[in-house]
Amino acid sequence: MPVVDIPGSKSLTARALFLAAAADGVTTLVRPLRSDDTEGFAEGLTRLGYRVGRTPDSWQVDGRPQGPAVTEADVYCRDGATTARFLPTLAATGHGTYRFDASAQMRRRPLLPLTRALRDLGVDVRHEQAEGHHPLTVRAAGVEGGEVTLDAGQSSQYLTALLLLGPLTRRGLRIRVTDLVSVPYVEITIAMMRAFGAEVRREGTVFVVPPGGYRATTYAIEPDASTASYFFAAAALTGGEVTVPGLGKGALQGDLAFVDVLRRMGAEVDVAADRITVRGTGRLHGLTVDMRDISDTMPTLAAIAPFASGPVRIEDVANTRVKECDRLEACAENLRRLGVEVSTGPDWIEIQPGPPVATDIKTYGDHRIVMSFAVTGLRAPGISYDDSGCVRKTFPGFHEAFGKLRGSLPVRPSR
Known part of the structure; x- marks a missing residue:
């Protein structure tokens, strides 16, 4: 039975780095993800004057509840959305002038709902070029707090940034949310x-965060559930079996609900206290599924959909259009290149069953497109990519790990 060790969660690592930097004392993060995104976040903290120490299996962060140690910094956020959204929010708690820029890909991604909310809280945030996009400058003088209204319909990261900010404000925050995804x-x-x-308290659509700061701790990072989806899907597609340790009952990540989608399609799923096992049964049923809350796994499902016995319709995933690329259209385009019939709408994609024909996948530099269509390649040998290396964003060793798994799974024809 193949056992796959998945790297640490990107989402948990980014949040833990913010919390460790803001906490009173030294925090140890156990098994953090080491990838381009998280290294970029840690580098950004260092540029802001925080000390980040590294060992092979842990990071130590000296917290500064009063904000950045420097009064001027120029931070490059690379491709990281969490870096680009969380670090300017953290910088606002200090006193100084902090400039943030990012890659061309990240510059295209929206930021305006968050910067509007920060401005409503009195933070001086200025976009240098396109309003609502990087590059931007924060002229920080601490954050008083109070009540603010936020539209988080494009990205839950806007709300997360404000929630993380709340305990660092002088009066705390009341965040009224008009829309929320994920x-x-x-x-x-x-x-x-x-x-x-x-x-944090939730009162209907209002999140209440009192002041008081954070305390340092030792925090273990779970394996990444979104990354695990490719390995679980591989088992379901081939009739094989895959176990991922470190994820199980009580795990934090919502993307683990992807295994319930695989169960609905016919796979057998065993969720234990500290591991999850997925077994393929030799069949995949078509289905209609709302993936609003687990939209990062939408490409994974799209990539195995052609092998189902009936159509697969994925709904309520409009927010996937403003990720590293327009993932909904990227999936549709690549499936069509594979010879699969696909229909799309503003927030949905419907995929008809049909044997894919190997082709070159257009990745748009998006790690999730590469990793998803690697699963398709298990039953459509010969698939290639125009940028296979973009997996370094979240899983630099993906191709090696997936290649190792491939050798232990049953070989099945395309239909």
Whole structure:
């Protein structure tokens, strides 16, 4: 039975780095993800004057509840959305002038709902070029707090950034949310804030965060559930079996609900206290599924959909259009290149069954497109990519790990 060790969660590592930097004392993060995104986040903290120490299996961060140690910094956020959204929010708690820029890909991604909310809280945030996009400058003088209204319909990261900010304000925050996507990621944030000694209350559409700061701790990072989806899907597609340790009952990440989608399609799923096993049964049923709360796994499902016995329709995933690329259209385009019939709408994609024909996948530099269509390649040998290396964003060793798994799975024809 193949056992796959998945690297640490990107979402948990980014949040933990913010919390550790803001906490009173030295925090140890156990098994953090080491990838381009998280290294970029740690580098950004260093540029802001925080000390980040590294060992092979852990990071230590000296917290500064009063904000950055320097009064001027120029931070490059690379491709990281969490870096680009969380670090300017953290910088606002200090006193100084902090400039943030990012890659061309990240510059295209929206930021305006967050910067509007920060401005409503009195933070001086200025976009240098396109309004609502990087590059930007924060002229920080601490944050008083108060009440603010936020539209988090494009990204839950806007709400997460404000929640993380709340305990660092002088009066706390009341965040009124008019729309919200990817709720499980917000639940991750709240659970992690509590692990660092802060509290959050939810009163309907209002999140209440009192002041009081964070306390340092030792925090273990779970394996990444979104990354695990490719390995679980591989088992379901081939009739094989895959076990991922470190994820199980009580895990924080909402993307683990992807295994329930595989169960609905016909796979056998065993969720234990400390591991999850998925077994393929030799069949995949078509289905209609709302993936609003687990939209990062939408490409994974799209990539195995052609092998189902009936159509697969994925709904309520409009937010996937503003990720590293327009993932909904990227999936549709690549499936069509594979000879699969696909229909799309503003927030949905429907995929008809049909044997894919190997082709070159257009990745748009998006790690999730590469990793998803690697699963398709298990039953459509010969698939290649125009940029296979973009997996370094979250899983630099993906191709080696997936190649190792491939050798232990049953070989099945395309249909």
